[in-house]
Amino acid sequence: xxxxxxxxxxxxxxxxxxxxxxxxxxxxxxxxxxxxxxxxxxxxxxxxxxxxxxxxxxxxxxxxxxxxxxxxxxxxxxxxxxxxxxxxxxxxxxxxxxxxxxxxxxxxxxxxxxxxxxxxxxxxxxxxxxxxxxxxxxxxxxxxxxxxxxxxxxxxxxxxxxxxxxxxxxxxxxxxxxxxxxxxxxxxxxxxxxxxxxxxxxxxxxxxxxxxxxxxxxxxxxxxxxxxxxxxxxxxxxxxxxxxxxxxxxxxxxxxxxxxxxxxxxxxxxxxxxxxxxxxxxxxxxxxxxxxx
Amino acid sequence: xxxxxxxxxxxxxxxxxxxxxxxxxxxxxxxxxxxxxxxxxxxxxxxxxxxxxxxxxxxxxxxxxxxxxxxxxxxxxxxxxxxxxxxxxxxxxxxxxxxxxxxxxxxxxxxxxxxxxxxxxxxxxxxxxxxxxxxxxxxxxxxxxxxxxxxxxxxxxxxxxxxxxxxxxxxxxxxxxxxxxxxxxxxxxxxxxxxxxxxxxxxxxxxxxxxxxxxxxxxxxxxxxxxxxxxxxxxxxxxxxxxxxxxxxxxxxxxxxxxxxxxxxxxxxxxxxxxxxxxxxxxxxxxxxxxxxxxxxxxxxxxxxxxxxxxxxxxxxxxxxxxxxxxxxxxxxxxxxxxxxxxxxxxxxxxxxxxxxxxxxxxxxxxxxxxxxxxxxxxxxxxxxxxxxxxxxxxxxxxxxxxxxxxxxxxxxxxxxxxxxxxxxxxxxxxxxxxxxxxxxxxxxxxxxxxxxxxxxxxxxxxxxxxxxxxxxxxxxxxxxxxxxxxxxxxxxxxxxxxxxxxxxxxxxxxxxxxxxxxxxxxxx
Numbered sequence: 119x120x121x122x123x124x125x126x127x128x129x130x131x132x133x134x135x136x137x138x139x140x141x142x143x144x145x146x147x148x149x150x151x152x153x154x155x156x157x158x159x160x161x162x163x164x165x166x167x168x169x170x171x172x173x174x175x176x177x178x179x180x181x182x183x184x185x186x187x188x189x190x191x192x193x194x195x196x197x198x199x200x201x202x203x204x205x206x207x208x209x210x211x212x213x214x215x216x217x218x219x220x221x222x223x224x225x226x227x228x229x230x231x232x233x234x235x236x237x238x239x240x241x242x243x244x245x246x247x248x249x250x251x252x253x254x255x256x257x258x259x260x261x262x263x264x265x266x267x268x269x270x271x272x273x274x275x276x277x278x279x280x281x282x283x284x285x286x287x288x289x290x291x292x293x294x295x296x297x298x299x300x301x302x303x304x305x306x307x308x309x310x311x312x313x314x315x316x317x318x319x320x321x322x323x324x325x326x327x328x329x330x331x332x333x334x335x336x337x338x339x340x341x342x343x344x345x346x347x348x349x350x351x352x353x354x355x356x357x358x359x360x361x362x363x364x365x366x367x368x369x370x371x372x373x374x375x376x377x378x379x380x381x382x383x384x385x386x387x388x389x390x391x392x393x394x395x396x397x398x399x400x401x402x403x404x405x406x407x408x409x410x411x
Numbered sequence: 412x413x414x415x416x417x418x419x420x421x422x423x424x425x426x427x428x429x430x431x432x433x434x435x436x437x438x439x440x441x442x443x444x445x446x447x448x449x450x451x452x453x454x455x456x457x458x459x460x461x462x463x464x465x466x467x468x469x470x471x472x473x474x475x476x477x478x479x480x481x482x483x484x485x486x487x488x489x490x491x492x493x494x495x496x497x498x499x500x501x502x503x504x505x506x507x508x509x510x511x512x513x514x515x516x517x518x519x520x521x522x523x524x525x526x527x528x529x530x531x532x533x534x535x536x537x538x539x540x541x542x543x544x545x546x547x548x549x550x551x552x553x554x555x556x557x558x559x560x561x562x563x564x565x566x567x568x569x570x571x572x573x574x575x576x577x578x579x580x581x582x583x584x585x586x587x588x589x590x591x592x593x594x595x596x597x598x599x600x601x602x603x604x605x606x607x608x609x610x611x612x613x614x615x616x617x618x619x620x621x622x623x624x625x626x627x628x629x630x631x632x633x634x635x636x637x638x639x640x641x642x643x644x645x646x647x648x649x650x651x652x653x654x655x656x657x658x659x660x661x662x663x664x665x666x667x668x669x670x671x672x673x674x675x676x677x678x679x680x681x682x683x684x685x686x687x688x689x690x691x692x693x694x695x696x697x698x699x700x701x702x703x704x705x706x707x708x709x710x711x712x713x714x715x716x717x718x719x720x721x722x723x724x725x726x727x728x729x730x731x732x733x734x735x736x737x738x739x740x741x742x743x744x745x746x747x748x749x750x751x752x753x754x755x756x757x758x759x760x761x762x763x764x765x766x767x768x769x770x771x772x773x774x775x776x777x778x779x780x781x782x783x784x785x786x787x788x789x790x791x792x793x794x795x796x797x798x799x800x801x802x803x804x805x806x807x808x809x810x811x812x813x814x815x816x817x818x819x820x821x822x823x824x825x826x827x828x829x830x831x832x833x834x835x836x837x838x839x840x841x842x843x844x845x846x847x848x849x850x851x852x853x854x855x856x857x858x859x860x861x862x863x864x865x866x867x868x869x870x871x872x873x874x875x876x877x878x879x880x881x882x883x884x885x886x887x888x889x890x891x892x893x894x895x896x897x898x899x900x901x902x903x904x905x906x907x908x909x910x911x912x913x914x915x916x917x918x919x920x921x922x923x924x925x926x927x928x929x930x931x932x933x934x935x936x
Contacts, residue, residue, distance in 0.1 A: 154523075246620075265691050354889035375492075
């Protein structure tokens with residue numbers, strides 16, 4: 119025990135993970151039995167895969183799985199690269215004051231709660247009083263009832279998501295950018311490299327490991343799409359595309375206090391997420407030689 | 412000295428336990444409830460404006476009256492369902508859950524597990540006042556009795572028609588005068604009125620910005636369904652009712668009557684007579700319309716949401732359309748799970764006698780208002796209000812609810828008592844909503860189904876096929892309403908076929924059993 123002091127420092131973290139992340143997993147047994155609060159996790163009647171069967175035999179199960187995957191994939195497609203672009207642009211900026219201003223302005227939406235963001239979206243997009251429709255009307259167009267159009271649900275979701283997360287998510291890439299050795303840039307400049315060339319040959323390869331890691335981590339959330347926002351943006355007319363797993367769990371499990379059923383669906387999500395992370399990680403290790411483990 | 416004291420305390424505790432174990436100490440009627448003092452622990456849901464319950468005026472007083480000392484464990488109303496479920500699962504339960512609004516499904520779950528007590532065998536002897544009311548109004552009994560005949564909770568009861576009517580009807584009097592129109596008597600009149608409101612510029616600003624009516628789509632479906640004789644069993648049952656011709660259980664949203672209703676609604680929507688933004692309408696939106704004088708007909712439980720100037724434009728309806736049903740009517744039961752006794756309670760009889768008083772006329776007044784001339788005064792019209800020393804505390808920062816909570820635990824709802832005039836005084840029991848309710852009462856159905864209770868097998872179908880069906884019909888009917896999907900014969904047939912695919916027949920079969928049982932209890936069969 120040469121490094122006992124270091125292990126001691128590590129101990130609280132290990133305890134934290136055991137107590138708050140591993141022990142609660144005992145509760146997963148709920149997914150396989152019909153949980154009764156007074157009987158506890160192990161003595162409640164066992165139902166096996168009954169809850170999974172119920173989920174997959176539900177009329178809308180395929181629709182909600184499809185909707186979840188599409189929305190998640192589109193979300194990843196837009197909200198993942200844009201912060202990188204923003205970070206690169208900020209990095210190229212020379213005016214310090216202006217750069218700080220832009221950073222603050224793009225971070226700010228992160229601190230607004232989902233309820234506020236959706237409230238803003240709803241009122242901005244209102245056909246009678248919304249600013250978006252005022253602009254459309256100004257240019258002679260017909261107002262659009264965005265919230266009631268199913269084809270607008272995904273764009274609205276993603277645009278507002280980009281708006282509220284882009285600045286905040288760029289922080290990690292900015293910090294990766296500051297870690298790049300400035301001597302490389304100096305050497306490149308002396309060799310006569312253009313700005314685009316330095317970006318392409320130095321900046322981008324240097325942050326690629328960070329990008330890969332972030333991508334792997336993000337793939338672990340694909341099935342567990344944020345519940346609040348979808349639920350708040352749901353209207354009777356966009357149900358076709360806005361029924362997702364998390365809103366279904368809320369309606370079926372939480373509102374009807376079917377703890378076991380929602381645990382089963384939650385467990386299924388986590389398993390799929392886990393498989394996705396492992397797969398993406400393996401690909402990344404093969405292709406880019408960067409991986410989480 | 413200290414030792415002696417603790418010994419004495421221990422002795423008292425032991426003696427207390429012995430006393431609690433003895434059921435013979437409960438008196439037959441009146442006060443006190445017990446011959447020897449006992450103690451009950453009560454977990455109560457506490458809203459943000461309420462102090463600890465023991466600080467409320469009536470609580471120590473009621474302790475004295477009954478001889479039962481209540482040890483209050485107040486939990487925030489926001490986390491009450493977690494607290495209840497934690498208490499049940501850990502076994503560390505109070506004697507009573509009070510105002511915790513435990514849902515019917517959970518009551519059945521906890522009851523089956525033996526954590527809470529079936530009160531049915533005790534009611535006749537120890538809660539005669541409640542039982543008498545429930546037998547007179549069997550819809551209350553039907554809603555609290557499980558299919559197997561247990562009663563796990565005493566509910567909050569709504570007695571006055573004005574409290575039972577979820578929405579009342581108010582017309583914009585200024586507009587009607589300007590347009591020279593009176594209240595509609597037929598469906599055509601209603602359409603004409605709405606049309607005139609939209610196109611006659613009654614608010615006089617030269618723009619066609621009037622919204623004749625605005626509500627959430629689910630409320631609109633309920634109100635319009637009644638115009639065509641659908642949803643004839645009250646507001647708790649928005650999906651199923653009784654087919655007047657065959658007497659069988661009918662799925663409202665696929666019935667011919669509802670198709671007519673959708674056609675009419677679609678016509679209204681296309682002409683701009685229904686708020687074009689009803690898909691996202693909420694109270695704030697409707698309030699905004701009223702504030703800008705853009706609203707013609709207002710559906711609400713009372714006018715409290717509107718600013719005084721806006722409210723002044725609206726008058727209560729004096730009638731509804733001939734032959735139509737005013738559908739948004741609740742049963743006498745407001746909510747279940749208001750008073751629940753756990754298996755920890757050693758003196759169920761005393762607990763029931765303790766709460767039963769709150770279902771008597773005097774008890775209702777006592778529970779909500781306290782003591783005459785001390786905490787409340789009687790007004791000339793017979794209504795009650797809190798004493799001036801309380802009401803004068805109301806300022807911009809101190810709300811009515813906060814002041815009322817100094818007297819009684821009634822704020823925040825789900826009281827094991829009755830919402831009955833004059834003991835209960837909500838905003839819906841002010842003259843204007845009461846006038847509207849009285850006018851609409853003849854149009855409500857004679858038979859109002861209570862909130863339904865299900866057996867495990869029934870619940871499985873209701874939760875699966877039933878909720879998929881509701882989700883699909885809600886979406887498609889809204890599409891028919893806005894014209895997104897045209898209401899042709901083919902589309903209607905396709906819609907019905909899809910419902911069938913989801914499990915309509917299975918659901919109807921299940922509901923047939925549920926309704927048969929419930930209608931027998933409420934005396935409709």
